[in-house]
Amino acid sequence: MLERTGFFVPGRFVAVMAFFVFWSLLVIARLVQFQVFQHERYAKRPAGAYFLTKPVYAPRGAIYDCRMSELATNVMVDTVAVEPGVIQDIPAVSEKLATLLEMDPAALRNRMRDPLHQKYLRVKRRIDPGVAARVKSLGLRGVNLEAENLRVYPNRDLASHTLGFVNLAGNGAAGLEMQYENQLNGRNGKVLCEVDALGRCFRETESIAPIPGSSLVLSIDGSIQHIAQRELSLGVERSRAAAGVAIVMESETGRILALANYPDFNCNTYGEYDMKLWRNRAVQDQFEPGSTLKVVVAAAALDAGLTKPGELIDCRMGSMTVGGHVFHDHKPYGLLTFLQILEHSSNIGAIVLGMRLGEERLYESLRSFGFGSRTGIDLPAEAVGRLREPEKWSALSIASISFGQEIAVTSMQILVAINAIANGGYRVRPSVVDRVIDSRGASVRMKAPERIRMMRPETAAVIGNAFEGVVLRGTGKRAALEGYRAAGKTGTAQKAERGRFSKSRYMASFIGFAPLPRPHVTILVQIDEPKGAIYGGEVAAPVFQKIAQETLLNLRIPPDRSLLTLNGSSALPSRNPGPPE
Amino acid sequence: MAVRRFPLGIRDRRNRHSSTWMKTVLSKTGNNRFLFMGISILTLFGLLMVYSASMVVAAERAGSPSYYFVRQSLHAVAGYLLMIVLMLVDYHKWLKLRTILYLAAFSLTSLLLVFHHAPIKGAHRALRIDLVSFQPSELAKLVILFYVAYFLQKQQEIRKAGLRLLPCIFFVGLFTGLIVLEPDLGQALCILFIVTLLFFIAGLDWKYIAIAALPLLPLFYFFTWKVPFRRARILAWLAALRDPLNADYHTRQTAIAVGRGGFLGVGFGKSRQKFFFLPEVIGDSIYALIGEELGLVGAVLVLAAYLGYLILGAKISIKAPDRGGFYLGLGITLMLALQAFVNMSTALAIVPNKGLTLPFISQGGSSLVISLMATGILLNISSQRKTHPDDEEQPPDAKEQI
Numbered sequence: 013m014l015e016r017t018g019f020f021v022p023g024r025f026v027a028v029m030a031f032f033v034f035w036s037l038l039v040i041a042r043l044v045q046f047q048v049f050q051h052e053r054y055a056k057r058p059a060g061a062y063f064l065t066k067p068v069y070a071p072r073g074a075i076y077d078c079r080m081s082e083l084a085t086n087v088m089v090d091t092v093a094v095e096p097g098v099i100q101d102i103p104a105v106s107e108k109l110a111t112l113l114e115m116d117p118a119a120l121r122n123r124m125r126d127p128l129h130q131k132y133l134r135v136k137r138r139i140d141p142g143v144a145a146r147v148k149s150l151g152l153r154g155v156n157l158e159a160e161n162l163r164v165y166p167n168r169d170l171a172s173h174t175l176g177f178v179n180l181a182g183n184g185a186a187g188l189e190m191q192y193e194n195q196l197n198g199r200n201g202k203v204l205c206e207v208d209a210l211g212r213c214f215r216e217t218e219s220i221a222p223i224p225g226s227s228l229v230l231s232i233d234g235s236i237q238h239i240a241q242r243e244l245s246l247g248v249e250r251s252r253a254a255a256g257v258a259i260v261m262e263s264e265t266g267r268i269l270a271l272a273n274y275p276d277f278n279c280n281t282y283g284e285y286d287m288k289l290w291r292n293r294a295v296q297d298q299f300e301p302g303s304t305l306k307v308v309v310a311a312a313a314l315d316a317g318l319t320k321p322g323e324l325i326d327c328r329m330g331s332m333t334v335g336g337h338v339f340h341d342h343k344p345y346g347l348l349t350f351l352q353i354l355e356h357s358s359n360i361g362a363i364v365l366g367m368r369l370g371e372e373r374l375y376e377s378l379r380s381f382g383f384g385s386r387t388g389i390d391l392p393a394e395a396v397g398r399l400r401e402p403e404k405w406s407a408l409s410i411a412s413i414s415f416g417q418e419i420a421v422t423s424m425q426i427l428v429a430i431n432a433i434a435n436g437g438y439r440v441r442p443s444v445v446d447r448v449i450d451s452r453g454a455s456v457r458m459k460a461p462e463r464i465r466m467m468r469p470e471t472a473a474v475i476g477n478a479f480e481g482v483v484l485r486g487t488g489k490r491a492a493l494e495g496y497r498a499a500g501k502t503g504t505a506q507k508a509e510r511g512r513f514s515k516s517r518y519m520a521s522f523i524g525f526a527p528l529p530r531p532h533v534t535i536l537v538q539i540d541e542p543k544g545a546i547y548g549g550e551v552a553a554p555v556f557q558k559i560a561q562e563t564l565l566n567l568r569i570p571p572d573r574s575l576l577t578l579n580g581s582s583a584l585p586s587r588n589p590g591p592p593e
Numbered sequence: 594m595a596v597r598r599f600p601l602g603i604r605d606r607r608n609r610h611s612s613t614w615m616k617t618v619l620s621k622t623g624n625n626r627f628l629f630m631g632i633s634i635l636t637l638f639g640l641l642m643v644y645s646a647s648m649v650v651a652a653e654r655a656g657s658p659s660y661y662f663v664r665q666s667l668h669a670v671a672g673y674l675l676m677i678v679l680m681l682v683d684y685h686k687w688l689k690l691r692t693i694l695y696l697a698a699f700s701l702t703s704l705l706l707v708f709h710h711a712p713i714k715g716a717h718r719a720l721r722i723d724l725v726s727f728q729p730s731e732l733a734k735l736v737i738l739f740y741v742a743y744f745l746q747k748q749q750e751i752r753k754a755g756l757r758l759l760p761c762i763f764f765v766g767l768f769t770g771l772i773v774l775e776p777d778l779g780q781a782l783c784i785l786f787i788v789t790l791l792f793f794i795a796g797l798d799w800k801y802i803a804i805a806a807l808p809l810l811p812l813f814y815f816f817t818w819k820v821p822f823r824r825a826r827i828l829a830w831l832a833a834l835r836d837p838l839n840a841d842y843h844t845r846q847t848a849i850a851v852g853r854g855g856f857l858g859v860g861f862g863k864s865r866q867k868f869f870f871l872p873e874v875i876g877d878s879i880y881a882l883i884g885e886e887l888g889l890v891g892a893v894l895v896l897a898a899y900l901g902y903l904i905l906g907a908k909i910s911i912k913a914p915d916r917g918g919f920y921l922g923l924g925i926t927l928m929l930a931l932q933a934f935v936n937m938s939t940a941l942a943i944v945p946n947k948g949l950t951l952p953f954i955s956q957g958g959s960s961l962v963i964s965l966m967a968t969g970i971l972l973n974i975s976s977q978r979k980t981h982p983d984d985e986e987q988p989p990d991a992k993e994q995i
Binding site: 042 | 790852853900938
């Protein structure tokens, strides 16, 4: 076999060549195996590694006041994220980052060494633009800045309880942000990216455009809101009270022009405040209304024809026994007219009127005024209040309820009930949002405010007159406006405390409307636990006066010229000035 | 002899406009235009593939997608010119200068171990002289072939060479040992394998080969099984033979690249695996990229090109004027073919990852230049072929030198 011809062994030469030919066949066989028989398998296999779906952020809708100035908007800020796996010198990088971001270097170093977070670790979210620029200028490998959306409330604490706030995940967690979450939140888009082995996108293949969230246009007027907040805070501070609520509502429609709570908070930094301060007292808190409810009972009795404005009612010299319990007036009264009962806020008078209505009718009337059910305002977590059905009433209940005990209401319920007197007998559904504007600019008006007639206009007129009397002659003199006729009712309720009524803790309130004869706004002012002067007429009425005066000017409602003096000083006509309470 | 028709410096008066030099070149290639044209096409094809393979990596590392392409093109031009020069230089000169060349290459390679330049992937394989990085081990292959070819030319009776083999074993062993230390075991094994093949074809008794192989076994064990990264490569290879998708990252990615190419490939420049999925995409893994972009058709054509190179080289060697030419030509042919086959087999998970380049195609200046130079020598051998198959061996010293 190994015949040697010339200078090599041909057999071996051929063997070596055959070896390579055989090798070629092997390579071809393998190619065919991979590329023909297993082609599908290999072609399918890495699809996930080649593509990445990235969400495209859809901006959250803005919130505007009724004059289209922004109350809530968005800005893009940076979040620092690191890929510890690609960082060579973790101690040095963590040191630099910690210094810039004002963090604890040791803690950051330990977080970056955590084997669970080698691919991705958020170091600090939502940093200042200046700091972001400095982080960027470090140019550290594995340290990235991610654009992130931040909800911003340019007016800080303006209407904070109404607006609410957005949590870290970007979802509304309070106020309108929560109530209108579905509308405000847009639908995030998607981008399908082709990525390299390191997951970096180098080409976008298809994308679904994000749908920005709808914007809200509120009935809240930034200026009036500001006035209400300023005056409320002054009023609360002046009387060293614990808290306060002020609501300005359009009488005809129930549109809320301002809703103020004090103390308030800055929506941008809500996390720095006590959670209790986030509560919107005006709709979430319920309390026993006290004398304010007497107005409702009186109006119901009058509307039912059970009394007449001039009727003299025996107030039994301030003492009356119902169901074995003796009820007292704060002052003994003898015969009082219906209107005088309202002016003097007589408990006995109210009990008499309530008993004329009877349990069923009293209950029905209170229900129709909106007590015991939500007002339907578009704010979250509204309280229902408490109004038990007559079957559950005790023998005393009818009396207690008639002057505003054994019943719990919210400020908004009270406001809506009294507002019926201002607008000629209609119960309105209060609302904060006027319009929703979607991303294409189409404006959707919110459901037309419902108006339910709950008393005759004559009844409303009679009570309205009485209310004007309160301002002109009665407990609410300090609510009198310059250039406008105002009407209202003071309230000074003892706060319930461990099942008894407190001797030292009061809720001072004033609910009024102006200008007569066709009131434009109805305003509620409540001062919680004032110290020193406790009466609604002393504590809340001045706040009402300030808010109402400026609100009417702000709304450009022309003053009644006959009420103005040339030098501009207060010249209210002292028609029948009555004795102070 | 046909070669002698247009010696350098003599003008062809019948056509004044064509340069004599060009005529000489044409006459030299005339004997094997097929190989000359084939290599030219393969080199151009290689440049295209390097461009496709490197644009992503180059944009990332050098900031320009054509960075490697330009470098490779410059090397290709240099290599091409060197090929033509070597085609014109009588190959006997190299056999004569073998000792000086050996010493030069040996010193260059030793320099690598003395001066520790920034290691490329953990190995000191390249000498960097500014822009040009040069791998002396590539040159070593040629030099060792010169030496072995000369040795086999001198030994008329090789079958029972006995102790006469010792100097050859010593010089080859010394150089391969140096390359192993670089460390570039793939190249060293490649050289040893080719030298063994040459001796085998020359008719060396089986016993010698067996005796030479025996001491290599423990060495092989020591250098592969005991070195963790090589051991890992072998284990990965065994796993990859069964299912490449379950193998290590490198093997898996090359298999995915080849597999997704299918019959016609995904199209030139449309590889997805080159986006950093394929390690060494411009170097050792370029065959996988060819498989992905050009499919079975392209991959088989490339394989056919190397097989064609092997067959042409073998024919040239057989027709070489003397024993030296035969062994030198065959050595060059087998060396390039072996390298190509190992590289292609690596991409297909047939053999473990050796780190050998694909001649003429892979990015890498030294590899391309040396491959073209070797082909130049092969073309020179071809130009001196025996005109008649019966024209038997002439004494090599009778050859006229250029």
